[in-house]
Amino acid sequence: MAKKKQTLEDKLSVKNETAWIGITKAQEKKIHDFSEDYKAFLSKVKTEREAVEFIVAAAKKKGFKPLASYKKLKAGDKVIFTNMGKLAALAVIGKDPIEKGMKVVASHIDSPRIDLKQKPLYEDTDSELALFKTHYYGGIKKYQWVNIPLAIHGVIVKADGKILNVIIGEDPQDPVFIIGDLLPHLSHKAQADRKMPEVIKGEELRIIIGNRPSSDKDAKNKLKLNILEILNKKYGIIEEDLISAELQVVPATGARDVGLDRSMVGGYGQDDRVCAYTSLRAIMEVDKPKKTALALYFDKEEVGSIGATGAQGGFFEMAVGEMLEKAVPNYRYSILKRAMANSRALSADVDAGVNPMFKSVHELGNAAKLGHGIGICKFGGARGKGGSNDANAEFLGELRMLFNKTKVPWQYTELGKVDEGGGGTVARFLSEHNLEVIDCGPPLVSMHSPFEIASKVDIYSSYRAFMEFQKAD
């Protein structure tokens, strides 16, 4: 096809076109192959713990080693950090001293979900059902989680301290679980007038797990006892073991191609495991960079980045400090502070793609569209940028230059109209270290739902963006 002549308007205006235009056969193949790998990851990895395991295993295959196995660090060394099994970091030591700053890509590996309560099990004899009580995690629209097959992932710490890993509902032979909605025939009074956040209430998010009584004639709670008997037989646990457990309820379904043109990936947990996966693949391609490359995979972003494994937990600084101790002969705290302050970071997190049914929440001139490449977002927050990291124009300029030079499809995005709502990422917590940071990631449609949608070309653009950022000087 002949190239269209560039008009004066094209030359002077911001580009606003889909990244699918002009894609070569070779690029098409790369995007396809990458998406296949990504879908396999997304179908398998559904919790922060599983993400850490995946990251560590993949990194080890590429020559990354735990910090403890290095006496001294030199350019090209590849380091793995983990914290409490829920936070991971990977580093590739650069040719410049670390003190001159790092190239950081920080994503989060927790996703909105439904956690079991610590005393979850009860029976309801009016319905003859055994159920688990839950407490949801992160910002979900509760009504979306009813009537879909659910799986349980997590750990149970037994009375003797032994840790049991549990995954039920992923193997095709496994049972799945469900939260039952009310039938439409009878919902007129009980549910029809409820407002959206209460269509299903928090305490109504109860997981159906059984319908058969125990054969023990003396038991008072036969439905509950039957479940306890099954758990005891299969895992050797008693009810108190569930108190020291973290059991997460997630969609039992895997990732799939979406669309007749197969241009999109649908699946659970793309916020923000799409950035975790793409930044993992990116840093695995980085060899002896000028600046030390660091990929951070945080937990707890969906509940405010609190806790030891969240971005506010101090792990970032500790990891860099420990690296410096092995890389610098006369390590001092001021060197650590300088290393942080000289760094540049991408807060790699998803943006809100325009949903054709709800366009009114966006100011369309500054909104992200599926297929237009990775989104760059200068600020988030709410009520006048409140609580957001407002990135510096200089850093935005640097990225713009890099992505244009390396032909990474990118677009500018904001979260929504000025007074529409808002949200934050780990960017503001990274910025507390006095470094340059900006939000950057692919747009999603149906964010925070059990089945989020991303465009394959944006996923691939994100991988390339993170890689080019960490490879560049």
Ligand code: MN
């Ligand atoms: Mn996110």
Ligand code: MN
């Ligand atoms: Mn989120």
